[in-house]
Amino acid sequence: MAARISVPQNARRGDNIEIRVAIQHPMETGYRTDDNGTAIPKNVINKLVCRYNGVEVFRAEMGSGIAANPYLSFFIVAANSGELRFDWGDDSGATGSERASIIVA
Amino acid sequence: MSGYRLPLILIAGWLAAAPGVSVAQTAVRPQPLKSGIEFTGPEVRALQEDEFANPAMLWITRGAALWQQPVGPAQQSCASCHGDVATMKGVATHYPQIDKGSARLINLEGRIQQCREVRQQTAPLRYESEDLLALTALVRMQSRGMPLAIEIDPQNRRHFERGRELYYRRVGQMNLSCANCHQDNWGKRLGPETISQGQGNPYPIYRLEWQTMGSLHRRLRACLSGVRAEMLPYGAPEYLDLELYLAWRSGDLPIETPGVRR
Numbered sequence: 086m087a088a089r090i091s092v093p094q095n096a097r098r099g100d101n102i103e104i105r106v107a108i109q110h111p112m113e114t115g116y117r118t119d120d121n122g123t124a125i126p127k128n129v130i131n132k133l134v135c136r137y138n139g140v141e142v143f144r145a146e147m148g149s150g151i152a153a154n155p156y157l158s159f160f161i162v163a164a165n166s167g168e169l170r171f172d173w174g175d176d177s178g179a180t181g182s183e184r185a186s187i188i189v190a
Numbered sequence: 191m192s193g194y195r196l197p198l199i200l201i202a203g204w205l206a207a208a209p210g211v212s213v214a215q216t217a218v219r220p221q222p223l224k225s226g227i228e229f230t231g232p233e234v235r236a237l238q239e240d241e242f243a244n245p246a247m248l249w250i251t252r253g254a255a256l257w258q259q260p261v262g263p264a265q266q267s268c269a270s271c272h273g274d275v276a277t278m279k280g281v282a283t284h285y286p287q288i289d290k291g292s293a294r295l296i297n298l299e300g301r302i303q304q305c306r307e308v309r310q311q312t313a314p315l316r317y318e319s320e321d322l323l324a325l326t327a328l329v330r331m332q333s334r335g336m337p338l339a340i341e342i343d344p345q346n347r348r349h350f351e352r353g354r355e356l357y358y359r360r361v362g363q364m365n366l367s368c369a370n371c372h373q374d375n376w377g378k379r380l381g382p383e384t385i386s387q388g389q390g391n392p393y394p395i396y397r398l399e400w401q402t403m404g405s406l407h408r409r410l411r412a413c414l415s416g417v418r419a420e421m422l423p424y425g426a427p428e429y430l431d432l433e434l435y436l437a438w439r440s441g442d443l444p445i446e447t448p449g450v451r452r
Contacts, residue, residue, distance in 0.1 A: 153401035
């Protein structure tokens with residue numbers, strides 16, 4: 086699962102900063118069949134959590150209505166320098182994570 | 191006087207069809223040349239232009255990791271020989287080309303496969319696999335903004351002529367050639383869509399309909415399926431010939447890889 090994370094390197098305390106996440110994933114709906122007519126099991130990224138210095142600041146629970154290769158954008162308030170950590174998992178049990186650091190002045 | 195007109199037209203037609211006439215007279219580029227992005231809506235254009243939101247960039251990220259990954263018995267990565275991928279700038283503008291060793295026409299995918307087999311001594315990637323798409327897109331993106339530098343010479347002319355012949359050949363239950371839509375009727379409506387010139391400059395592309403990345407050959411197969419003709423396997427010699435003709439036909443259109451299309 087290739088993923089791309091965009092976090093500003095620097096921010097001022099109290100700023101609203103945009104976080105962008107894109108994850109390569111087929112987001113299989115469970116409604117499709119393969120060439121032999123066999124149902125392809127549902128497999129979507131069902132949960133993504135963003136923690137800022139260990140504190141959960143954003144959570145997304147996704148279903149089969151989300152297109153393949155989901156792209157999420159959200160805002161958080163810059164508080165302290167540190168690390169943003171992203172964890173996600175899909176229906177097949179596969180998980181992924183990424184981290185990014187931020188300097189708050 | 192009108193009685194003299196018809197024979198003149200016939201002679202003109204015979205001249206155009208005569209063998210040995212120069213490329214410029216028998217093969218035509220659309221005028222003016224337009225990238226397919228000009229036929230899409232503003233949303234698709236915005237998606238392609240946004241370096242982060244462009245979903246094809248996920249394959250670029252994947253390709254960049256593969257570029258550094260050692261494989262094979264000698265644990266050679268692409269970077270072991272080529273160094274930084276930025277050194278690939280301009281390379282994609284010369285494909286498809288005649289491979290000096292085998293004297294066969296190969297495209298960028300074919301060159302990557304050859305590198306894997308001969309230099310890295312490992313199994314080639316499956317055509318249209320995520321990894322081959324990722325590497326092809328990564329290498330071709332280094333030439334973004336540059337037009338293709340394809341010249342028709344004695345070595346590749348046979349392939350070019352065959353590609354042109356395929357371009358104008360009517361196929362399938364619908365009895366349509368590539369030219370019927372993309373040369374003669376581009377810019378007109380086909381149902382809700384505007385017919386594009388069928389240019390290959392953004393490939394490999396992220397196609398929203400596919401919900402994934404795809405090669406030029408996948409697009410050719412999709413068109414053949416659309417006219418209800420037989421689809422050839424990926425990397426077929428006929429597709430390579432057609433790819434060469436399309437490369438010539440794209441003139442000075444800049445490479446857009448990684449493109450986004452509907």
